[in-house]
Amino acid sequence: MNDLLPIVVSGVAQGVPIFVVASGLTLIYGVLHILNFAHGAFFLIGAYVLATQLTSTSLGSFVITVLFAGLVVMLIGMACEFFVFRRLYAAGSQVSFLGAFALFLALQGAAQLVWGDNPRTAQYPADLSGATEILGAFVSVYDVAVMAVGAAVAVGLFLMLNKSSLGSRVRAVAQDRVMATALGIRAPRVSLIVFAIGSFLAGAAGALTAPVTSVDMSLAASYIVPAFVVVIVGGLGSIQGALLAALLLGVMESVLFRYATWMTGFSYYLLVAVILMFRPQGLFGSFSRTTQIAR
Amino acid sequence: MTTPVAGARATLTSWHLIPLFVVVALVIPQVTGGSYLFTWTAVAIWVLFAMGTNVVFGWTGLLSFGQVAFFGIGGYTVAVLHDRLPDLPGPVLLLAALLLASTVAAVFAVGALRTSGPEFAVLTLVLAQVLWLLTYRVRALRGDEGFTGLSGVPFGGDRVLRTDQELWYYTIAVVGIGCFALWRLHRSTLGASMRAVRDDPWRAAALGYKVRRTQIVAFSVGGGLSAVAGGLMVHHQGVASPDLLGFAISGEVLVACLIGGLRIFWGPAMGAIVLVWSHDLFSGTEIDTGLFVGVLLLLIVLVLPTGLGGLPAAVRRRRRPARPPKGLSAPPPGVPDDAGSLARTPVNALDVEDRR
Numbered sequence: 348m349n350d351l352l353p354i355v356v357s358g359v360a361q362g363v364p365i366f367v368v369a370s371g372l373t374l375i376y377g378v379l380h381i382l383n384f385a386h387g388a389f390f391l392i393g394a395y396v397l398a399t400q401l402t403s404t405s406l407g408s409f410v411i412t413v414l415f416a417g418l419v420v421m422l423i424g425m426a427c428e429f430f431v432f433r434r435l436y437a438a439g440s441q442v443s444f445l446g447a448f449a450l451f452l453a454l455q456g457a458a459q460l461v462w463g464d465n466p467r468t469a470q471y472p473a474d475l476s477g478a479t480e481i482l483g484a485f486v487s488v489y490d491v492a493v494m495a496v497g498a499a500v501a502v503g504l505f506l507m508l509n510k511s512s513l514g515s516r517v518r519a520v521a522q523d524r525v526m527a528t529a530l531g532i533r534a535p536r537v538s539l540i541v542f543a544i545g546s547f548l549a550g551a552a553g554a555l556t557a558p559v560t561s562v563d564m565s566l567a568a569s570y571i572v573p574a575f576v577v578v579i580v581g582g583l584g585s586i587q588g589a590l591l592a593a594l595l596l597g598v599m600e601s602v603l604f605r606y607a608t609w610m611t612g613f614s615y616y617l618l619v620a621v622i623l624m625f626r627p628q629g630l631f632g633s634f635s636r637t638t639q640i641a642r
Numbered sequence: 643m644t645t646p647v648a649g650a651r652a653t654l655t656s657w658h659l660i661p662l663f664v665v666v667a668l669v670i671p672q673v674t675g676g677s678y679l680f681t682w683t684a685v686a687i688w689v690l691f692a693m694g695t696n697v698v699f700g701w702t703g704l705l706s707f708g709q710v711a712f713f714g715i716g717g718y719t720v721a722v723l724h725d726r727l728p729d730l731p732g733p734v735l736l737l738a739a740l741l742l743a744s745t746v747a748a749v750f751a752v753g754a755l756r757t758s759g760p761e762f763a764v765l766t767l768v769l770a771q772v773l774w775l776l777t778y779r780v781r782a783l784r785g786d787e788g789f790t791g792l793s794g795v796p797f798g799g800d801r802v803l804r805t806d807q808e809l810w811y812y813t814i815a816v817v818g819i820g821c822f823a824l825w826r827l828h829r830s831t832l833g834a835s836m837r838a839v840r841d842d843p844w845r846a847a848a849l850g851y852k853v854r855r856t857q858i859v860a861f862s863v864g865g866g867l868s869a870v871a872g873g874l875m876v877h878h879q880g881v882a883s884p885d886l887l888g889f890a891i892s893g894e895v896l897v898a899c900l901i902g903g904l905r906i907f908w909g910p911a912m913g914a915i916v917l918v919w920s921h922d923l924f925s926g927t928e929i930d931t932g933l934f935v936g937v938l939l940l941l942i943v944l945v946l947p948t949g950l951g952g953l954p955a956a957v958r959r960r961r962r963p964a965r966p967p968k969g970l971s972a973p974p975p976g977v978p979d980d981a982g983s984l985a986r987t988p989v990n991a992l993d994v995e996d997r998r
Contacts, residue, residue, distance in 0.1 A: 382760045382763070382764070431940065431944065434944060435943065435944075440759065441705055441759075442943055444705060444760065444763060445939065445943050446940065446943045448707065448896075448939065449893075449935075449936045449943060450940065451936070452932040452933070453932070453933055453936030453939075454936070455932050455933075456931070456934070456936055459932070459933070568889050572767060572768065572771050576768065578764075579760075579761050579764050579765075609779065612779075613775065615768075619765070620753065623753075623757055623761070623765070624753065624756070627756045627757045627761070629761075
């Protein structure tokens with residue numbers, strides 16, 4: 348047990364940023380039917396904003412900088428929705444997908460232009476550095492804090508979607524955009540809000556990841572692909588699915604890192620292959636949406 | 643007057659294209675030289691890559707973000723074989739790349755096509771990412787170091803193609819054969835069934851087409867030709883490194899298809915020419931490839947979804963908006979009148995014949 352707990356904790360902590368990114372992705376997919384590639388770039392920008400703007404190691408300034416990174420990315424995300432995706436809704440999901448890919452490449456390129464090629468690092472806040480003892484095993488304090496944030500995001504999204512009036516509007520638009528509009532729900536505004544939430548989460552996740560990794564351009568691809576895998580494995584549009592898949596993948600990756608180092612990096616892909624073999628619609632996805640044509 | 647049978651006419655046209663192609667192939671090295679010829683060779687390779695990708699993307703309607711996976715398989719197959727057996731002639735290397743990549747593509751498609759749409763696109767992305775990781779994990783592929791010194795193409799016996807001119811003729815011959823094969827495929831019943839599957843898979847299934855089998859074949863053909871392009875690229879650049887499997891290349895090849903127009907046979911070729919040359923313009927500046935490609939793709943998706951090939955039709959429509967063509971009644975509302983539009987799949991596939 349003493350051996351396994353740190354592995355599980357660090358696995359869950361690895362899964363949390365991916366869950367936070369994936370929850371935004373799956374929310375946007377549920378409402379707008381866009382798989383937003385640009386999320387990878389949002390994540391990257393969030394990480395860079397933290398790495399460049401963080402000046403002291405106090406917890407307060409860390410939290411403020413994470414929120415600031417989220418807000419910056421949120422504005423970028425809203426601009427993307429307003430100027431790009433809004434024009435593409437009518438054109439179908441394939442075009443939106445290409446548009447999102449274009450935004451991903453363009454934003455990543457722009458980030459490179461702004462911040463250059465050199466990798467950067469960010470410091471842990473002083474209060475969250477070091478390790479603590481839980482059940483006789485040492486786990487990093489930062490990991491525990493990240494897990495708390497992940498839990499807060501999951502609960503917050505659940506309450507927002509199921510208990511608030513905004514949530515019922517979001518669900519209405521996701522279910523039937525035309526009917527919701529006919530009933531007086533301003534679907535474009537709901538889309539904009541959903542996009543704002545999704546991109547805020549991506550930016551904040553990027554900022555939270557910055558201290559545990561080296562911040563460079565490869566971050567975008569190395570987080571967006573697992574996030575996509577999580578969204579697909581969990582079932583498109585399902586936040587519970589994304590949570591379960593992200594934690595599963597995080598722990599799996601961490602266990603493999605400990606016991607079969609040569610396999611790390613592949614676990615995501617193995618899992619997605621196995622799960623899609625047996626459940627092409629993902630763990631929590633609905634089958635009706637997936638186009639299945641026999642033979 | 644009797645109308646010629648479609649097949650016979652096609653044969654005639656395709657035979658006419660060959661001399662044109664040969665003339666272009668012979669004239670270009672005469673009027674250009676040095677670095678220009680080098681770039682033209684890259685253009686030729688990209689033409690093949692884009693045309694092969696369009697079998698998947700434009701003809702069959704499968705969105706694949708992992709086309710670079712096959713490009714990379716081709717490149718690495720040629721590099722490894724060339725490294726181990728330096729005497730094997732170039733065409734044999736390319737054939738090996740073709741066979742390996744089309745097999746991998748077919749096996750992948752059998753599994754991945756259990757999903758469709760966005761899930762399938764993500765799976766292709768995953769494939770590319772896995773292969774990229776493999777170049778670091780498999781020791782024989784040498785990670786970041788990669789393979790160098792591959793620029794000479796052995797060509798049977800002691801002959802080695804080294805100069806820019808020789809490499810151009812070699813490349814353009816391979817590209818020509820590839821494009822000719824694609825042209826025949828486009829005119830064949832298999833090509834027609836690919837387009838039927840793209841326009842309306844349910845109707846195609848109802849008519850007895852094997853939808854998934856057609857998609858798998860298309861994916862395999864597209865993968866194989868992308869691999870040939872990758873193999874040529876390795877000889878062209880002289881190196882094989884993980885950059886060959888870069889994320890942006892998948893985007894670039896989709897851009898090439900889109901610039902030219904997905905539903906026009908030569909569209910991707912035109913797109914590749916525009917892409918490589920405009921790329922060349924920016925190569926000296928600070929601007930990153932990804933930014934350039936991203937902005938270009940964004941502009942196309944927003945402004946010109948039919949690509950350059952669709953431009954004449956768009957201009958014609960704008961000039962005479964309301965008048966239907968002579969002898970035809972106005973199309974029923976809701977049926978888009980341009981075949982090239984990526985945005986709207988025609989409601990009735992029979993209304994719209996692909997332009998050549």
